[in-house]
Amino acid sequence: MVDFHSHVLPGMDDGSQSVSQSVSMLRALAAQGVDTLALTPHFYGQSTSPEQFLAERAAAMERLKGALEDGMPSLLLGAEVYFFHGISRMEQLLDLRLQGTRLLLLEMPFCAWGRREVREVLDLCENPSFVVMLAHVERYLKYAPADAWGVLRASGAIMQSNAAFFLPRKTRGKALRMVRRGQIHVLGTDCHNMEDRRPCMDEAAAVLEKRFGAQAVQAFFRQGEAYLEEWSI
Numbered sequence: 001m002v003d004f005h006s007h008v009l010p011g012m013d014d015g016s017q018s019v020s021q022s023v024s025m026l027r028a029l030a031a032q033g034v035d036t037l038a039l040t041p042h043f044y045g046q047s048t049s050p051e052q053f054l055a056e057r058a059a060a061m062e063r064l065k066g067a068l069e070d071g072m073p074s075l076l077l078g079a080e081v082y083f084f085h086g087i088s089r090m091e092q093l094l095d096l097r098l099q100g101t102r103l104l105l106l107e108m109p110f111c112a113w114g115r116r117e118v119r120e121v122l123d124l125c126e127n128p129s130f131v132v133m134l135a136h137v138e139r140y141l142k143y144a145p146a147d148a149w150g151v152l153r154a155s156g157a158i159m160q161s162n163a164a165f166f167l168p169r170k171t172r173g174k175a176l177r178m179v180r181r182g183q184i185h186v187l188g189t190d191c192h193n194m195e196d197r198r199p200c201m202d203e204a205a206a207v208l209e210k211r212f213g214a215q216a217v218q219a220f221f222r223q224g225e226a227y228l229e230e231w232s233i
């Protein structure tokens, strides 16, 4: 199982604050069946240069490496890149893709998106150097123009939902409907810690399995693994 979104790298952002916290998260993810983990610390282009981010990320990875144990998920370095105007023309954006792939995890603004924002995401989708994955799409349903979702999906944008979207009774129905309609392609835990934003891939998988059956859920998660192959460079 692939977890496409996490804040497990220590000391990078509002996620894990220490190597020992990262280790607890990695043990939990492994126990939940995650065998490949995207490490996607926040990248804010307005306040950090790509060079600075990449250096800090490499140092965090070095600190974590010494504490890794057998059976933990394979780790892929990436970033959760916050959208800004002009992002599609930023040269170093290539370096923020998920390690070994064309995948760019994009975090959109938490306010109404206009045509301009959608156009710029479409520009990125049309660039063959990238596969655009929109992070936690469930948070943006009210912000994007209603017709934007279909256009973005048709342009190849991949929709990532957080596993936690599937857990509360009040959002579970919507989450399952979105999967059934092909509006959610992959899951990520977006885990930040072992408390209020802990890894919960197993719980989301159980909800999916209860609704769609074990075979369909296995196929759903296998699709995530197939995507990684398909997007590899």
Ligand SMILES: [Fe+2]
Residues within 6 Å of the ligand: 005, 006, 007, 080, 135, 190
């Ligand atoms: Fe995140």
